[in-house]
Amino acid sequence: KAGVTQTPRYLIKTRGQQVTLSCSPISGHRSVSWYQQTPGQGLQFLFEYFSETQRNKGNFPGRFSGRQFSNSRSEMNVSTLELGDSALYLCASSLAATQETQYFGPGTRLLVL
Amino acid sequence: QQQVKQSPQSLIVQKGGISIINCAYENTAFDYFPWYQQFPGKGPALLIAIRPDVSEKKEGRFTISFNKSAKQFSLHIMDSQPGDSATYFCAASKYSGYALNFGKGTSLLVTP
Numbered sequence: 001k002a003g004v005t006q007t008p009r010y011l012i013k014t015r016g017q018q019v020t021l022s023c024s025p026i027s028g029h030r031s032v033s034w035y036q037q038t039p040g041q042g043l044q045f046l047f048e049y050f051s052e053t054q055r056n057k058g059n060f061p062g063r064f065s066g067r068q069f070s071n072s073r074s075e076m077n078v079s080t081l082e083l084g085d086s087a088l089y090l091c092a093s094s095l096a097a098t099q100e101t102q103y104f105g106p107g108t109r110l111l112v113l
Numbered sequence: 114q115q116q117v118k119q120s121p122q123s124l125i126v127q128k129g130g131i132s133i134i135n136c137a138y139e140n141t142a143f144d145y146f147p148w149y150q151q152f153p154g155k156g157p158a159l160l161i162a163i164r165p166d167v168s169e170k171k172e173g174r175f176t177i178s179f180n181k182s183a184k185q186f187s188l189h190i191m192d193s194q195p196g197d198s199a200t201y202f203c204a205a206s207k208y209s210g211y212a213l214n215f216g217k218g219t220s221l222l223v224t225p
Contacts, residue, residue, distance in 0.1 A: 004156070033211060043157070043202060043215035056212045090156050092213075100145050100206065102213065104156030 002027065004093050004105030012111045018079040021108045025072050025093030032074040033102060034066060037088040046089075049074055078110075086112045116140055117205050119216025126223050132190040134219045136203035139184065143205040147213070148177065148188050151200045160201070161188075193223045 005024045013019050025032050033056075034046040045058040049068035066076040072093075078085055088109050092102035119136045126132045136146075144165050149157035163170045163177045163186065170177045176189040190197055200220050204213040 031211060033213075035213075035215075042217040043204075043213075045212040045214070048211050058212060092156075094211070100147070100211070101159055101162070102211070104149075104158065106154070106156050 004091055004103055006089075006091050006105040006108050008108060009106065010109045010111075012113065013081050014113050015081055015083060017081050018077060019081060019110060020075055020077045021089055021091075021110075023074045023076075023091030023093075023105060025074070025091075026103055029093035029095050029103075030072050031094045032068055032072065033092045033094075034074070034076050035090040035092065035104075036060075037090055037107070038086075043090070046076065081112045083112050086110060115217070116143075116214040117203060117216045119203050119219060121219060122217070123220040124222070126190075126193045126221065128193065128195060128223055128225050130193050130223075132193045132197070132221055132223070133187060134201055134203070134221075135185065135187045136205075136216050137183075137185045138205050138214075140205070140207075140214075141184070142207050143214070145206050146177070146179065146186050147204050148175075149202045149204065149215075151202065151218075157202060190221075193221075195223045195225055197221060198223050 007022045031050045033048040037043045048056040052068045063079045068074045088107040090107045092104045147162035148160045150160045151157040174191045179186045200218045203216040
């Protein structure tokens with residue numbers, strides 16, 4: 001079974017731009033979570049989607065948003081990019097509502113100049 | 114606010130030695146405690162996880178010890194190998210929440 005895939009793997013943007021990152025979960029997985037990883041703050045939860053509905057949201061500004069499609073694929077969007085948004089953005093998928101194990105993708109490395 | 118505190122930040126262990134990483138949490142609603150291993154350029158991979166109804170769980174060379182009253186849990190890596198050199202993250206979540214709260218990570222180096 002293929003793992004979680006994320007595209008693109010690397011991205012360079014400038015301040016003020018917006019960016020969309022994509023995540024394809026493991027086949028059959030319905031829950032997708034997004035995390036931001038930085039050297040200073042570590043891994044921080046952004047939001048989680050299950051069956052196209054956002055179930056949980058972390059403590060990030062409204063510039064960070066996401067959505068999930070009927071095939072469980074998910075996208076996250078960051079608008080009005082700031083230098084501090086430079087990070088590794090990780091997507092994780094899990095099987096169903098009662099499954100805690102989250103399987104992570106390789107991440108998208110975003111650099112904001 | 115960091116909900117899970119992890120120590121040490123870095124650790125150097127000789128091959129064959131025991132690596133010990135500690136974590137502490139405050140939120141008593143947490144009831145799922147996984148450990149993740151991350152190699153450079155890769156996403157974190159689940160190593161082992163524990164629920165608070167048991168005090169210890171062992172899988173191969175990896176053991177989680179859990180102390181509910183102290184709100185602490187730790188990862189022990191027995192017979193550490195150079196291939197274990199990676200960053201290790203502890204985490205905690207509520208069963209129904211799925212938001213993993215991660216520690217800041219421990220960079221482990223196992224020397225030959």
